[in-house]
Amino acid sequence: MAEAEQFAAVIVDAPGLGALDYRVPEGMLLAPGDRVIVPLGTRKVPGIVTGLSPVTEVPAKKLRRVAAVLSDTIPLHAEWLALTRFAALYYQRGWGESAVPALPLFMRRAPGVRHESWLKKARAIGPAGGEPGPRPQLNDEQAEACRQVLASGGYVPWVLFGVTGSGKTEVYLHLIEETLVRDPEAQVLLMVPEINLTPQLEARVRARFPDELVVAMHSDFPDGERARSWLAVHEGRARVLVGTRMSIFASFRKLALVIVDEEHDTSFKAGDGLRFSGRDLAVWRAWKNRCPVILGSATPSIETWAKVRKGDYKLLTLTKRASAEATLPAIRLVNPNRKGARTLLTPDAAAAMEATLKAGRQVLVFLNRRGYAPVLSCPSCGWVSTCRRCSTFTVFHKGAKRLVCHHCGWQTGIPPACPKCGDPDILPKGTGTERIEEELAVRFPDRRVLRIDRDSVSTRHEAEEAFRRVHAGEVDILVGTQMVAKGHDFANVGLVVVLNPDAQMLSPATRAREQLFATLMQVAGRAGRAGAQGEVLIQTRFQDDPLFAALARQDYVAFADAVLEDRRANMAVPYVHQAMLYAEAKSLAEAEFFLTEAVEIGMREAPPEVRIYDPVPMPLMRLMNVERAQLLVEADERPALQAFLARWRQSLRARAGVEWTMEVDPLEA
Numbered sequence: 001m002a003e004a005e006q007f008a009a010v011i012v013d014a015p016g017l018g019a020l021d022y023r024v025p026e027g028m029l030l031a032p033g034d035r036v037i038v039p040l041g042t043r044k045v046p047g048i049v050t051g052l053s054p055v056t057e058v059p060a061k062k063l064r065r066v067a068a069v070l071s072d073t074i075p076l077h078a079e080w081l082a083l084t085r086f087a088a089l090y091y092q093r094g095w096g097e098s099a100v101p102a103l104p105l106f107m108r109r110a111p112g113v114r115h116e117s118w119l120k121k122a123r124a125i126g127p128a129g130g131e132p133g134p135r136p137q138l139n140d141e142q143a144e145a146c147r148q149v150l151a152s153g154g155y156v157p158w159v160l161f162g163v164t165g166s167g168k169t170e171v172y173l174h175l176i177e178e179t180l181v182r183d184p185e186a187q188v189l190l191m192v193p194e195i196n197l198t199p200q201l202e203a204r205v206r207a208r209f210p211d212e213l214v215v216a217m218h219s220d221f222p223d224g225e226r227a228r229s230w231l232a233v234h235e236g237r238a239r240v241l242v243g244t245r246m247s248i249f250a251s252f253r254k255l256a257l258v259i260v261d262e263e264h265d266t267s268f269k270a271g272d273g274l275r276f277s278g279r280d281l282a283v284w285r286a287w288k289n290r291c292p293v294i295l296g297s298a299t300p301s302i303e304t305w306a307k308v309r310k311g312d313y314k315l316l317t318l319t320k321r322a323s324a325e326a327t328l329p330a331i332r333l334v335n336p337n338r339k340g341a342r343t344l345l346t347p348d349a350a351a352a353m354e355a356t357l358k359a360g361r362q363v364l365v366f367l368n369r370r371g372y373a374p375v376l377s378c379p380s381c382g383w384v385s386t387c388r389r390c391s392t393f394t395v396f397h398k399g400a401k402r403l404v405c406h407h408c409g410w411q412t413g414i415p416p417a418c419p420k421c422g423d424p425d426i427l428p429k430g431t432g433t434e435r436i437e438e439e440l441a442v443r444f445p446d447r448r449v450l451r452i453d454r455d456s457v458s459t460r461h462e463a464e465e466a467f468r469r470v471h472a473g474e475v476d477i478l479v480g481t482q483m484v485a486k487g488h489d490f491a492n493v494g495l496v497v498v499l500n501p502d503a504q505m506l507s508p509a510t511r512a513r514e515q516l517f518a519t520l521m522q523v524a525g526r527a528g529r530a531g532a533q534g535e536v537l538i539q540t541r542f543q544d545d546p547l548f549a550a551l552a553r554q555d556y557v558a559f560a561d562a563v564l565e566d567r568r569a570n571m572a573v574p575y576v577h578q579a580m581l582y583a584e585a586k587s588l589a590e591a592e593f594f595l596t597e598a599v600e601i602g603m604r605e606a607p608p609e610v611r612i613y614d615p616v617p618m619p620l621m622r623l624m625n626v627e628r629a630q631l632l633v634e635a636d637e638r639p640a641l642q643a644f645l646a647r648w649r650q651s652l653r654a655r656a657g658v659e660w661t662m663e664v665d666p667l668e669a
């Protein structure tokens with residue numbers, strides 16, 4: 001008797017498609033979670049088997065066959081399938097669109113001739129070995145935080161709210177250790193923001209657990225390296241994964257603890273593709289695995305703080321710095337407005353720098369703007385340097401002698417005179433890190449100044465080397481952007497000077513203030529992490545604003561509670577739930593026309609509790625010659641919004657020349 005026919009439901013990375021049925025060729029053994037290659041139209045594409053059945057509703061003559069099964073490892077775990085399915089539903093994509101791109105390229109290609117030898121090498125990686133690194137005795141607050149987490153069972157979302165330098169990382173390491181010891185199969189995910197801290201933290205985790213395989217995943221990794229880590233986690237060989245947001249899609253054999261460090265960081269939100277929040281999916285994953293999740297931060301996001309206040313998340317607090325002698329720095333606000341001033345640095349800041357340097361400590365100067373000046377302009381006619389492809393200025397880079405668009409990378413040489421009126425005296429306007437570096441070199445000629453931003457260090461290796469020099473004391477004054485603000489444990493920085501945070505005070509975005517507060521607390525937290533008290537000096541015109549008042553007191557709770565109050569009064573996030581529909585086209589009119597139609601369709605389908613706003617141009621209206629518009633949708637209750645989005649998405653009509661995409665929980669609204 002012939003073998004009974006079998007049909008596989010397969011998801012592929014194509015918009016708007018559900019699972020497709022394929023005939024399983026005789027003799028091919030398949031299981032849910034297997035990766036396969038299937039024909040789709042005229043192509044052969046990677047897919048994932050989500051189910052098998054002896055029947056199908058697809059007519060026999062339309063049925064095609066599974067072309068190949070990739071049998072190099074065990075099938076994807078059921079929990080991973082559930083995760084990608086949930087992410088697809090939540091972020092309004094097809095299941096295949098969330099699942100297939102989450103795999104490293106290596107795992108979604110038909111194996112080439114060298115695949116076997118690659119696998120063998122990939123599986124050969126092992127623990128670091130050697131003696132475990134130093135293990136400080138936890139202080140009372142750290143110990144209490146660990147005790148509470150370890151005493152709880154099952155899913156509990158914890159917020160580890162600890163001031164800068166309070167030793168949150170030690171708490172993570174202790175919890176990881178306990179988790180690994182309690183269950184020899186347990187695995188841990190430690191997520192970190194998209195910054196250059198991964199190697200540092202990874203080294204620290206490796207050193208602490210020399211007998212366990214610790215792997216990393218970072219968007220800078222070449223695919224081979226990513227695939228190697230991915231495989232080690234999937235097969236249960238790796239016990240700890242340290243990674244950026246993409247690591248939330250790793251396939252774990254037995255996830256027993258999830259940690260999100262600096263949970264407020266916006267880099268946990270993906271800006272393209274599925275546009276997921278790594279932090280939010282981390283909470284879902286912990287829930288699904290019935291394990292604890294730790295969201296750590298000195299300045300939790302407002303969404304997270306709201307959940308703490310509501311009682312949904314449990315709070316763990318570290319109120320003081322961990323290192324015995326260290327205290328929180330003193331924060332001073334200084335008015336930068338001085339008549340006829342030619343320098344950006346105020347006399348107060350210069351004097352404080354002088355004193356700190358004399359005492360043999362380092363100074364960190366923070367300015368969140370790279371380049372020499374944000375724009376080049378003509379004092380006679382008002383011409384300003386702009387990008388040829390985007391609706392934005394080009395930044396003047398003096399060293400490179402270029403005008404560069406920071407959005408699309410377009411660049412051009414420096415014109416010898418104003419291209420509009422011919423005046424040769426065109427001038428840089430405003431200040432970036434390159435200009436302040438120049439000013440510092442003149443002001444402190446005998447000091448070693450190092451600038452760290454994406455222009456001065458462009459590779460992971462260069463960044464590591466730059467930070468090594470800071471730690472080794474080969475630098476007196478460090479100038480930098482966001483890159484130096486977060487996470488670094490500088491032992492000898494005595495003073496932090498913050499220049500011009502005011503630009504962000506003027507932004508209309510809902511989260512601008514919250515993000516500015518977090519950045520400033522972070523960068524301030526780099527001062528005085530060991531030894532004598534540190535000092536922070538902030539040059540701002542907004543000294544009377546409650547944000548700076550709370551900052552000077554380092555009072556996150558007062559700030560966050562006030563923000564929540566304000567958001568509640570104004571019915572803003574997190575008291576409403578939002579989604580954004582974006583449209584891109586050759587002209588703004590086409591993009592807006594698409595959105596106007598989308599509004600009409602939406603109005604017919606939306607229940608009264610869903611509000612649809614008017615289409616507007618995106619804040620950066622033109623990017624790389626594409627014009628962009630957006631449309632905000634809002635509801636008080638998430639289920640109503642989600643149900644509406646799912647229906648609306650199906651009814652949106654494709655228009656030639658218009659690309660559209662949906663984002664749930666947009667950060668930029």
Ligand SMILES: Nc1ncnc2c1ncn2[C@@H]1O[C@H](COP(=O)(O)OP(=O)(O)OP(=O)(O)O)[C@@H](O)[C@H]1O
Nearest residue numbers: 136137138139164165166167168169170322323487
């Ligand atoms: N119990 C402890 N005893 C002594 N030193 C400690 C202890 N815990 C942590 N430290 C040290 O204190 C410093 C700050 O710790 P860590 O970097 O973990 O803080 P953090 O809370 O993650 O800081 P941030 O949020 O500012 O990045 C580190 O040098 C760490 O080694």
Ligand SMILES: [Zn+2]
Nearest residue numbers: 387390405408
């Ligand atoms: Zn551009």
